[in-house]
Amino acid sequence: MKKIFLLVLLPVQLLAQTNPFAAFKAYNFPTELHAASSGSKIAWALDEQGKRNVYVAEGPAFKPRKLTSFSKDDGQEITSVSISADGKWVVFVRGGDHGANWDHGLPLNPSFETNPFHVQVASVPFDGGETKYLSEGDDPVISPDSKTVAFIKGGQAWAAPIDGSAAARNLFTTRGNVGLLEYSAGDSLLLFVAHRNDHSIIGIYTNGATPIKWIAPSFSFDETPHWSPDNKSIVFIRRPGAGGAPDSLLVQKHIPWSIYTADIASGKATLLWKAPATLRGSVPTTEGGYNLHWAANNRIIFLSYQDGWPHLYSIAADGGKETLLTPGNFMCEHITLSTDKKYLTFSANTGNGQLDIERRHAAKVSVDKADMHVLTNGSGLEWTPLLINDNNTLAFISATAQRPPLPAVMQLSKSDNAVQLMGEELIPTSFPKEKLIIPTQVIFKSADGVTVHADLFLPAGGTSKKPAIVYVHGGPPRQMLLGWHYSDYYSNAYASNQYLASLGFVVLSVNYRLGIGYGYEFHQAKNAGEAGASEYLDIKAAGEWLRKQTFVDAQKIGIYGGSYGGYLTAMALAKDSKLFAAGVDIHGVHDWASRSGLLTAYNEKYEKAPDLEKALKTAWYSSPIPYMKTWKSPVLIIHADDDRNVQFNESVDIINRLEKQHVTYETIMIADDTHHWMKWENAVTVYGAVAEFFVRKFK
Structure with missing residues (x-):
């Protein structure tokens, strides 16, 4: 089979210099x-x-x-x-x-x-x-007196003078891996969690002469502890420890969690709030997880999906009914408590525009009442908002569909909402801003009736038929946006999609089920992933939508994606080569039966899950490799061999299978980089190769 090892043919540096994609990656x-x-x-x-x-x-x-x-x-x-x-x-x-x-x-x-x-x-x-x-x-925290930095080294807590005037020293040693360090506001007590496999416990370090104080140790996972403003109590999350009789693997189940407070002097813990025993009430899995805070006015802040959207809630520290702070059909991300602990800032996919569900805007809400308002409306995107300057100034990162991200500030005391960008002069003059197009929203339905959102990159050229590419993001809990993404990995993808559009390709970036931004049932979809791959229906529907468009050449529809997107790319090529004529699989997963851990999960147990065999079979047929005999379309396989998210062998294995099935394939192996293309030149090589592959196949 035809194989092209680009890194052997040209040095990486030369590739980056001669690769036209380098200009699009110059942001x-x-x-x-x-x-x-x-x-x-x-x-x-x-x-x-x-x-x-x-x-x-x-x-x-x-x-x-x-x-x-x-x-x-x-x-x-x-x-x-x-x-x-x-x-x-x-x-x-x-x-x-x-x-x-x-x-x-x-x-x-x-x-x-x-x-x-x-x-x-x-x-x-x-x-x-x-x-x-x-x-x-790693994971440093600065002491309140600004003299010391505590951090994690080798799974234990260490500290060093902030000015580097003395060598670092180990503060204490305990069983398990220590994490989540937090200094108290006044007397520099150090709060931490010791993770011990099937449970975790919360401790407080005082000094080298004082024994560690364990707070309400239990058989549970106690995590994300935070100090009260007066340093007399803490708030933390408790969820059940590992164990119990095996349950069904293919049935979605509630994952319980509760909020506790604990008195430091007595060590006694008190249940404050228990999540509803519903699927929506399960442990939240969006950015920041629980987003737990002890705020002003004795309010405890947390995030929950219980009403179908990842929203912020507030409850009095002495108990009562929780208050929904952010009602509406949108999600909250990048949540920060103000220094005075009176306000929360966050980014949300809502605002005064009809398309804001596909964007992020900065928002603010009080910690004790539902007075939320969006601070940055418009067609741009804003994320990671912070209140500074006595809450009179908002700092955030700002982008548009054409301008790449920049730090920015906005004076909240002024009514004009003027945004001051920082570092715009640092954008290289070579960056092809004028070539970037503004993607548009597309909505269609999958074969089983699920509504799917996508971003369409439509190049100039009128109604002439053009080759088209489906882009599939990874994660899968991600949402692609109508502009630059807040993740560096997906900023690469956005630049890549823009580059493909500049070459005359129609690009459709699909927000398939399992992604975020569209509510709980979409995020935690039934029969998805290793439990049935229902999300592939959304990818196939995207290809079918393109095939129906008058501006698309129905014989030239390709597909590419990385990580989970690589997995779904392989699924598309294996199951529907008649629809997807070529593809690029970047560090994709190909064998759910092995990767899920089901094969070894019960090795040391007599009891087995009642549906283990069915779950294994379902995982196998949720993978692309059972469909290798119907894989006909050519593919480019790309993987770095220090990948720390997807095992490199996933690509080695699929290449051997492609060889046996006589499928045309090409390969690029990147030595010593990871899943995230940490070296800029490697990202240029990868996404330049994606475009070059599709140009050869379709143009």
Whole structure:
């Protein structure tokens, strides 16, 4: 079979330089927006064609200033950006792959260094100066007095002076893996969780001479603890520990959880609120999970899907009925409690426009009443909003369909809602903004009646018939938007779809069931994934919708996607090669029976799930590999061999099967990068190859 190993034919650097997609990938991407606890200082991480650095700005001018000086496209991400309470220090983590499913803290080396960079906690003065690495470690928190940084190293709690004046030291050692560190506001007690396989317990560290205090230890998973404003109590989530008789695997079940408060002096825990025993009342699985906070006016804040949408709720710390703060058919994401703990800011797919369900806007609500209002309406997109400057200023990340994301501020005290962008001058002049088109909303129904939303990228050219591509996102709990995405991974996909459109392809980006943004039943769809792959019906419906359009060449419909999108691409090519004439499968999953863990889940147990055999068979036939005999369309397989989300062998296995079935295939293996294309040049190579493949097949 025909195989093209592009990385052997051309060095990666030369590919990036000669690859036309590089211009579309030339945007800068900000993440990790954080505000100081007082004043108007903000900080963020900025990825400039793989060169990742920390930037800061301060009101009233809010002029961006580069704080670090990392000058290589070496794949070392920057996460956990924070500013000390006194405003003098910025702390961050450099290295790792924090979107990984495993090994996120191990060194990453896509630049093939002989001495790979290890994940490290670093600090740098806000006013500028030397960046100091405090220690190997992750998940840092700064003490209230701005003198110490606590962090996790080797699954235990460590600390170091914020100025790097002394070596880091282990604070304590306990069984399990420690995480979720949080300092108390006044006396610097350190709250933490010890994860111990089938349960987890909450502890408090005082100092080296005082034993750890365990708070209401139980047989449950106790997690996400937070201090009360007076430091006398904590609030936390409790859910059942692992175990119990095996239950049906193919029936959706309620996943219970409850909110508890605990008195620190006595260690006694009290049940505050129990989630409704319904499917919607299960553990929330959108961004931030429970989004638990102890807010002002003695209110406990949390997120729940109980009314069918991921909404914010408030309940008095001494009990009572919860209050729905954000009613309506939309979701809440990127939730932050203001410094004075009186307000919540968040991004939501709602506003005064008919298409806002396909966007994100910044919103605000009080912690004790349902007075929510959207702060940024319009056709743009805004996310990760933060209140600063005594709640008079809103900081957020702003984008449109054509302008890539930028940090921004808006003065809430002014009625004109004017937005001040930061760093627009940093967008490279080579970025082809004028070539980007504005995607439009498309809605259609699948064969089983499910309503599906999609984003259509329609290139110029009138009604002439054009080749078309279905783009399938990964996750699957994601939503593709009518503009730039807030995820760096999906900003790649958005740029790729724009590039394909610039080449004359019609592109349809599908928000299939299992995705977010359209309510609980869509997100937690029945008979989906390993339980029946019902979401594939939405992908097939997208191809059929394209085939019916007068501007589409029905014989030239392709499909591509990464991760879960790679899985659904493989499903499409295996089951419906007559509809999908070619495809690109990027690090996709191909064998649910193995990946689900069902084959080994009961190895050490006499009892088995009552429907184990049926579940295994269903998982097998929810995978593309049982349909290899009907796979006829050519495919490009792409995978990096340090992937920490999907096993590399998924692609090795499918390639061997394609070879045996005499299916035309091509391959690109990226050495030592991960699922997220941490090295910019590798992303350019991958998405440039996607376009080049479809051009060869269809043009």
